[in-house]
Amino acid sequence: xxxxxxxxxSVGDTPILKGLDLHVPKGEVHAIMGPNGAGKSTLSYTLAGxxxxxVDQGSATLDGEDLLVLGPDQRAAKGIFLSFQxxxxxxxxxxxxxxxxALNAQRKARGQEEIGAPDFLKLVRAAAAGLKMDFEMxxxxxxxxxxxxxxxxxxxxxxxxLEPRLLILDETDSGLDIxxxxxxxxxxxxLRSPERSMLVITHYQRLLDHIRPDRVHVLAHGKVVESxxxxxxxxxxxxxxxxxGARDAA
Amino acid sequence: MSVAAAILKGDADALPGRRDExxxxxxxxxxxxxxxxxxxxxxxxAANPLFSSLQAQEVLYAxxxxxxxxxxxxxxxxxxxxxxxxxxxxxxxxxxVSCDLQVEEKTDLLLIDSFEGVASGYLxxxxxxxxxxSGSRVERVVIVEDAADGVSAIRLDVELSAxxxxxxxxxxxxxLRQRVETRVIQGPGARLRLDGVxxxxxxxxxxxxxxxxxxxxxxxxDQLVKTVVAGQARAVFQGRIVVSEGADGTNAxxxxxxxxxxxxxxxxxxxxxxxYADDVQxxxxxxxxxxxxxxxxxxxxxGVPDAAARAMLTTAFVGEVVARIGDDxxxxxxxxxxSSRLGGLR
Numbered sequence: 001x002x003x004x005x006x007x008x009x010s011v012g013d014t015p016i017l018k019g020l021d022l023h024v025p026k027g028e029v030h031a032i033m034g035p036n037g038a039g040k041s042t043l044s045y046t047l048a049g050x051x052x053x054x055v056d057q058g059s060a061t062l063d064g065e066d067l068l069v070l071g072p073d074q075r076a077a078k079g080i081f082l083s084f085q086x087x088x089x090x091x092x093x094x095x096x097x098x099x100x101x102a103l104n105a106q107r108k109a110r111g112q113e114e115i116g117a118p119d120f121l122k123l124v125r126a127a128a129a130g131l132k133m134d135f136e137m138x139x140x141x142x143x144x145x146x147x148x149x150x151x152x153x154x155x156x157x158x159x160x161x162l163e164p165r166l167l168i169l170d171e172t173d174s175g176l177d178i179x180x181x182x183x184x185x186x187x188x189x190x191l192r193s194p195e196r197s198m199l200v201i202t203h204y205q206r207l208l209d210h211i212r213p214d215r216v217h218v219l220a221h222g223k224v225v226e227s228x229x230x231x232x233x234x235x236x237x238x239x240x241x242x243x244x245g246a247r248d249a250a
Numbered sequence: 251m252s253v254a255a256a257i258l259k260g261d262a263d264a265l266p267g268r269r270d271e272x273x274x275x276x277x278x279x280x281x282x283x284x285x286x287x288x289x290x291x292x293x294x295x296a297a298n299p300l301f302s303s304l305q306a307q308e309v310l311y312a313x314x315x316x317x318x319x320x321x322x323x324x325x326x327x328x329x330x331x332x333x334x335x336x337x338x339x340x341x342x343x344x345x346x347v348s349c350d351l352q353v354e355e356k357t358d359l360l361l362i363d364s365f366e367g368v369a370s371g372y373l374x375x376x377x378x379x380x381x382x383x384s385g386s387r388v389e390r391v392v393i394v395e396d397a398a399d400g401v402s403a404i405r406l407d408v409e410l411s412a413x414x415x416x417x418x419x420x421x422x423x424x425x426l427r428q429r430v431e432t433r434v435i436q437g438p439g440a441r442l443r444l445d446g447v448x449x450x451x452x453x454x455x456x457x458x459x460x461x462x463x464x465x466x467x468x469x470x471x472d473q474l475v476k477t478v479v480a481g482q483a484r485a486v487f488q489g490r491i492v493v494s495e496g497a498d499g500t501n502a503x504x505x506x507x508x509x510x511x512x513x514x515x516x517x518x519x520x521x522x523x524x525x526y527a528d529d530v531q532x533x534x535x536x537x538x539x540x541x542x543x544x545x546x547x548x549x550x551x552x553g554v555p556d557a558a559a560r561a562m563l564t565t566a567f568v569g570e571v572v573a574r575i576g577d578d579x580x581x582x583x584x585x586x587x588x589s590s591r592l593g594g595l596r
Contacts (some may be wrong), residue, residue: 093563
């Protein structure tokens with residue numbers, strides 16, 4: 001599934017990732033934990049294809065296919081979905097219209113037929129109900145006037161509709177109270193499947209109480225410095241990141 | 251100095267240009283050494299497919315001349331829908347037309363003014379008046395579709411009696427030079443909406459200029475103009491709001507916002523507020539920017555290709571103005587025109 005080898009990434013003149021290795025087999029959920037400034041968001045943006053994140057060395061492939069040569073939309077069509085730490089507001093584009101455009105753009109890129117309005121609405125209604133979202137809210141501009149929790153649910157709703165092969169959750173727990181966290185985690189757990197991998201990027205252990213990872217990796221100084229089972233997250237919660245040294249990048 | 255005078259006298263020196271403050275960004279003078287010859291009478295122009303399903307009475311002008319009956323007074327109490335088409339049909343010629351329209355009391359009018367260039371290299375001028383009596387409501391949509399090398403100067407002077415209501419949306423597409431100027435004098439308690447969606451690309455030039463004078467107590471005006479400028483195009487917005495002495499309690503709002511989509515495109519804006527009355531609420535907000543790169547990235551991570559993501563954001567940007575058109579049919583028409591213009595923006 002996802003294979004990242006010796007990845008070096010810089011932003012501007014600053015090297016952030018310095019030889020990161022990561023393998024997430026099909027169907028597994030891996031957590032990336034690390035202190036602020038370790039390069040967690042850089043990893044998610046690089047995998048999603050953001051401009052300005054320059055790959056100096058290394059590779060990233062999804063099922064053997066080189067991701068780094070593709071634009072963000074092409075990566076999405078190949079099955080990558082990034083749930084943003086701070087989802088953007090798009091005034092004037094109703095959430096429903098947005099999600100349908102996204103789904104149809106991906107289907108088109110894969111040579112599939114576009115989905116018709118009735119089938120699409122059925123799909124969204126079911127997804128919204130599963131995430132305890134008010135369907136009427138989806139007629140408003142995407143994320144406009146949504147609370148932090150609603151925005152995160154909106155991200156997961158998109159993932160449910162778009163059915164990615166690799167779901168990257170970037171600090172999905174930030175800004176969520178415990179009730180919202182549970183709903184979002186339930187939504188994510190509903191997406192677990194032998195066909196789908198997940199990368200859960202988080203600073204805190206608490207999200208991993210709800211989304212149980214198969215593996216936990218510690219990211220510090222731009223590379224994975226330790227990997228282990230779920231117990232590693234608990235260990236980090238207890239001991240903190242001190243033993244991996246001070247942060248070295250903002 | 252006016253375009254009409256220059257055309258009627260055949261005197262290029264009478265054209266407004268850089269030296270005229272109000273025209274300094276839309277220079278017509280430097281375009282001509284001599285005036286183009288007067289346009290000949292034209293046959294009846296073909297129907298415009300844009301209006302094929304519009305339910306409205308049509309009044310037609312070609313090359314500055316009326317073709318068929320004209321309408322200059324709308325009787326009190328009427329509920330009317332009127333389409334006025336002004337067609338420029340002869341290449342490299344010039345013409346001017348004046349049109350007055352009086353809307354009597356308690357009348358409800360949808361007025362669509364369509365300026366269409368079906369030839370090349372013409373110079374077209376329109377000046378009109380619109381008088382709206384008390385208790386009447388007029389919604390006007392101005393559609394300007396010029397040839398890329400055409401020149402058109404369009405001016406409407408509007409007088410709103412006490413308690414009248416006038417709402418206007420101008421849809422500019424640009425030309426070699428194109429200007430739509432609206433001057434409104436507002437009586438007490440009159441209400442005004444003065445909007446624009448200006449989509450200018452290629453090597454085109456589009457200028458929307460407005461002057462609003464509040465006279466009398468308690469008038470309200472609300473203006474929202476959005477401009478998208480691409481290619482090597484140039485867009486101009488000039489908006490002046492004057493709150494005259496005695497126009498106490500006026501509430502005036504102006505917003506003009508532009509998206510500049512290329513390094514070689516230019517946007518010039520001059521918003522002005524002059525207030526000579528008390529207890530007045532005036533606000534204006536003006537912005538110029540490019541598409542939000544963060545938003546573009548977000549949309550693309552969902553699978554939407556770059557061009558479609560840009561179109562999505564641009565459409566959303568201007569959609570707010572189109573949504574303010576009250577008449578369902580006129581709004582659908584504007585929406586279709588805007589979508590088609592945005593689709594071809596380069």
